[in-house]
Amino acid sequence: MKPMNRRQFLGSANCALVSALPVMNTLMNLRMAGSAAAAEGSPTGFKALVCLFLNGGNDSFNMLAPKGPEYASYSNIRQSIAIAESSLLTINPLNTGTRTFGIHPALPALKTYFDQGKLAFAANVGTLVEHVTKAQYNAGLKLPLGVFSHSDQQEQWQSSLPDARSGIGWGGRMADILKSFNTQDKFSMNVSLAGSNVWQAGNTVAEYAIRDTGADGLFGYNSAWAAGEEVQQIRSAALDSQMALEYQNYFQQSFNKSKKDATQAYDAFTAATNVSLPPSVTWPGTPLAQQMRMIAKTIAGRANLGMCRMTFFVNYGGWDHHSGLISNQAAMLPVVNDAIKAFYDTLAALGAQDEVVLYSASDFGRTLTSNSQGSDHAWGGNQFVLGGQVKGQRIYGSYPDLTIDNPLDVGRGRLIPTTSVDEFFAEMALWLGVQKTSLPLVLPNISRFYSTSSSAPPMGFLL
Numbered sequence: 001m002k003p004m005n006r007r008q009f010l011g012s013a014n015c016a017l018v019s020a021l022p023v024m025n026t027l028m029n030l031r032m033a034g035s036a037a038a039a040e041g042s043p044t045g046f047k048a049l050v051c052l053f054l055n056g057g058n059d060s061f062n063m064l065a066p067k068g069p070e071y072a073s074y075s076n077i078r079q080s081i082a083i084a085e086s087s088l089l090t091i092n093p094l095n096t097g098t099r100t101f102g103i104h105p106a107l108p109a110l111k112t113y114f115d116q117g118k119l120a121f122a123a124n125v126g127t128l129v130e131h132v133t134k135a136q137y138n139a140g141l142k143l144p145l146g147v148f149s150h151s152d153q154q155e156q157w158q159s160s161l162p163d164a165r166s167g168i169g170w171g172g173r174m175a176d177i178l179k180s181f182n183t184q185d186k187f188s189m190n191v192s193l194a195g196s197n198v199w200q201a202g203n204t205v206a207e208y209a210i211r212d213t214g215a216d217g218l219f220g221y222n223s224a225w226a227a228g229e230e231v232q233q234i235r236s237a238a239l240d241s242q243m244a245l246e247y248q249n250y251f252q253q254s255f256n257k258s259k260k261d262a263t264q265a266y267d268a269f270t271a272a273t274n275v276s277l278p279p280s281v282t283w284p285g286t287p288l289a290q291q292m293r294m295i296a297k298t299i300a301g302r303a304n305l306g307m308c309r310m311t312f313f314v315n316y317g318g319w320d321h322h323s324g325l326i327s328n329q330a331a332m333l334p335v336v337n338d339a340i341k342a343f344y345d346t347l348a349a350l351g352a353q354d355e356v357v358l359y360s361a362s363d364f365g366r367t368l369t370s371n372s373q374g375s376d377h378a379w380g381g382n383q384f385v386l387g388g389q390v391k392g393q394r395i396y397g398s399y400p401d402l403t404i405d406n407p408l409d410v411g412r413g414r415l416i417p418t419t420s421v422d423e424f425f426a427e428m429a430l431w432l433g434v435q436k437t438s439l440p441l442v443l444p445n446i447s448r449f450y451s452t453s454s455s456a457p458p459m460g461f462l463l
Contacts, residue, residue, distance in 0.1 A: 040433055043181040043308040047432050048299060050312045050358040051171070051199060052336075055154065056319035057363040059375050060382040062329060063107065064121050064395075066402065067100045073403045077413055081325050081370045091115065095394045106333035109341035110384060117392040118344075118353075120461045123399035124380040124408075125424050126364065126417025127156040129163045130448040137410050148377040148414075150320070153363040158199035160421055160443050170425055171311050172202025173442045178433050179205055184306035186265040187215075191298060193291040194315035207313065208265075212290040214297075215269040272304035273297045278349035281342055288316050289339040296346045299356060309433060319362060325374035344386060353388035357428060357462065360384050368402060368413025380408070380417035383424070389431070389463045396459045419459070422446045426458040 062083050066074050067090060075082045088102025089111040103111045113119035127144040136142055144162035146152025156162050160170040175190050182189055190200035192207035200207035208215075275297055277283075283293050295312045298305070316336065321328045340358070347353040365381025380400070386392075397419035400408050408416045422443045429442050436452040450458045 040177050040181070040435055040438060043433060046299075046302050046308055046310075046352075046355050048302075048310040048312065048356045049171075049428055049432055050295060050314070050356060052340075052358060052360050053154075053157075053194075053197075053199075053313065053315045054319050054336075054360060054362040055315050055317035056321075057150065057153075057366055057377060058319040058360075058381065059321060059325055059329065059366040060362065061365065061368060061402070062325070063104050063333070063384075064123070064382045064399075065102050065104075066399070067102045068098075070099065070402070073401070077368045077402055077404050079370050080372065081375060083326075091393075093393060093395045095396075096399070099399070101395065101399070104329065104333055106330055107337045109337045109344075110386075113344065113386055114393055118388060118390055119384055119386045120390050120392045121395045122383045122385065122419060122424050122459065122461070123395050123397040124365075124415060124417050125383055125397060125419045125421060126380040127153060127162040128417055128420040128422075128449075129445070131420075132416060134407055134410055134416065137416060147379060148364065150363050150377070155198055157361050157363065157421060158197060160425055160445060162421075162445065167198055167201055168203060169197070169199035169201050170429070170442050171199040171313070172205050174202075174429055174432065174434055175200070175205040175309075175311065176202040177438055177441065178309045181308040181433065182306060183308075184268070186268050189307060189309055190311045190313070191295075192313040193294060194313055197313050197315070200311060200313055208269075210269070210294065212287065212294045214273060214294065215266045269305070272301040275300045277346055280349055281346045283342045283346075284335075284338045286335050286339060288314065288335055289342055292339045292343040293346075296343055296350075299347070299352055300350055302352075311432075321366075321374045322371060322376060323373040325370075340386065347388075355388075357385060357387035357390065357431060359386075359424075359428060365415065368409075368415070376412070378412075378414040379410075380415040380419075385428075385461055387462075391461050391463055394461065396461050420445070420449045423449050423458045426450055427460070427462055430457065431462045 062081070065083060065088055067085055067088055071085045075085070083104060085102070087105045089105055089108060091101050091103060091111060091114050093101065103114070110119055127147070129142045129144055132142045144152070144156055145165065155165065158169045159166045171190060175188065179189050187208040188205050190205060190207045192200055192209045193212060195209050197207060277293070277296055277300060283289050291314050295314070298310070318332060343358070344353065347356055360383045362381060365378045366375035367378045400406065400415055400418065408418070410416060422445050426439055426443055426446055429439060430436065434442055439446050439452050446452070
């Protein structure tokens with residue numbers, strides 16, 4: 001067949017691919033993931049890290065609140081947005097002495113896993129250039145960029161670069177180092193259920209974006225088209241014919257090869273994740289649960305994928321509750337609870353609970369004081385970590401005093417974080433396989449909070 005000229009090529013590409021824009025993300029990812037990375041020691045078994053990003057700034061001092069003698073301080077500062085003490089699900093951490101706490105009543109699964117020692121909380125975590133005092137804050141010293149800004153704080157929670165803007169994330173930098181653990185290079189070790197994101201973007205790696213139904217392929221294309229319907233046969237045959245052409249123009253050659261690589265990746269990923277999950281677990285029909293279900297299917301197909309290390313990114317937005325905080329959390333937290341329950345119970349049924357760690361993240365914490373109906377942008381907040389290798393039933397870091405005008409309060413209950421995101425992330429990076437000496441490559445700010453020569457872990461919540 002005669003090679004196409006440029007106009008013919010672009011015209012036919014438009015016809016075939018205008019409705020297939022999701023695959024363009026895949027094409028770019030494949031190219032960015034193609035470079036080799038240095039191995040970080042030798043991998044043992046399979047491990048995956050799942051980031052559940054609660055976009056908008058979750059009010060996490062209602063997710064984890066004090067009970068007992070400290071409840072009065074919490075109720076006094078929160079006023080109309082406080083959860084009733086009798087409604088809080090009581091937990092008794094092993095490492096907080098006589099201090100008792102409660103989990104939001106819409107999160108019973110988190111209480112169960114906490115009591116079982118599979119879930120832990122990290123208290124008052126936030127972005128920090130370095131540890132800062134209230135006086136330094138008031139003087140504008142040592143502060144992250146845009147400390148109360150959604151866009152800046154979302155980026156910094158994903159990049160772990162508090163004093164610079166960057167489209168490269170710590171999960172991506174981690175994958176740059178660890179990707180050679182895996183035996184295939186058809187798709188990235190970083191899989192996103194939420195499209196492009198900063199966290200999984202590295203220097204040589206980007207996310208492999210999929211949907212809750214699986215990987216994205218070329219619209220209307222089926223590599224086994226002979227068994228399909230007539231229209232699909234025609235479209236698939238045309239694309240097969242186009243991908244078989246030998247182009248003279250370099251762009252045409254490169255683009256055509258990318259399409260071939262994308263379809264091969266799609267076929268490989270789809271085949272590997274075409275597995276049945278344990279019927280004993282009932283999955284909710286919410287979008288979040290269906291995304292978590294796809295992650296579970298991917299993990300169930302881990303051996304077929306040729307993967308030893310993976311990361312997954314899920315984004316559940318809508319947490320900017322300047323009003324209707326109590327009712328909105330009562331409606332949204334059960335979605336998180338039920339999705340996590342189905343996910344973890346499925347991992348346990350698969351025997352994979354020790355191979356996966358799931359952690360929560362959000363833009364920032366929120367003001368302890370109320371604006372009458374909700375809370376506003378703040379700084380430090382509480383997060384949770386779940387997994388079979390989590391040293392659970394504990395609260396790590398320092399859960400702050402919630403009295404009005406405490407030394408960490410820079411106004412309206414905006415608390416200076418006492419634990420940096422770098423310490424929080426370093427614990428999980430080490431668990432996934434990054435060596436201590438390589439931590440500064442993944443978390444450039446880590447030396448301000450943790451010595452890589454220390455025999456102690458950054459926080460200690462992983463076995």
